[in-house]
Amino acid sequence: MAGGVFAKPAAVKPAAAADVATVDAVIGALYDTISGPAGKARDWDRLRGLFRADGKLIVHARNKEGIFSTRVLSVDDYIAGVTPLFAKKGFFESELTRKSEQFGQIAHVFSTYESRHAKEAKPFQRGINSIQLVNDGRRWWVQSLVWQAETDHNPLPQRYLK
Secondary structure, X not given: OOOOOOOOOOOOOOOOHHHHOOHHXXXXXXXXXXXXXXXXXXXXXXXXXXXXXXXXXEEEEEOOOOOXXXXXXXXXXXXXXXXXXXXXXXXXXXXXXXXXXXXXXEEEEEEEEEEEOOOXXXXXXXXXXXXXXXXXXXXXXXXXXXXXXXXXXXXXXXXXXX
């Protein structure tokens, strides 16, 4: 918001300086934090430390009726939703390619990803993570992460696979 006041992030376990020093570091930490074999506890405090207190994770996908819907989650909502899934199945998400833009203290990253149930398994999903970041003069914060998976009717364009 132009001329607006930014909300100060709530107290969470401080992020490791190396995780938030650069945009590249934040993106790497995001993928690293959610990835792991079935049953492996994730470092949720590390994930929380990457996001502003008002940060959101947003999934845009077709619902059971085939209509696109958008679900907006807090970091804790996301954690509550995926923890039972990660207990049963491995989940490894990695970046294939990235398109980034930065102006001053804001950055936007279009990160093409693929997801696997095991490190060496065939990917079961690909898509795009649209990540918005802000820098408060001390570190980078994830403000929002919006993702949409590839489908047969909506394949990834070649420009996001290079």
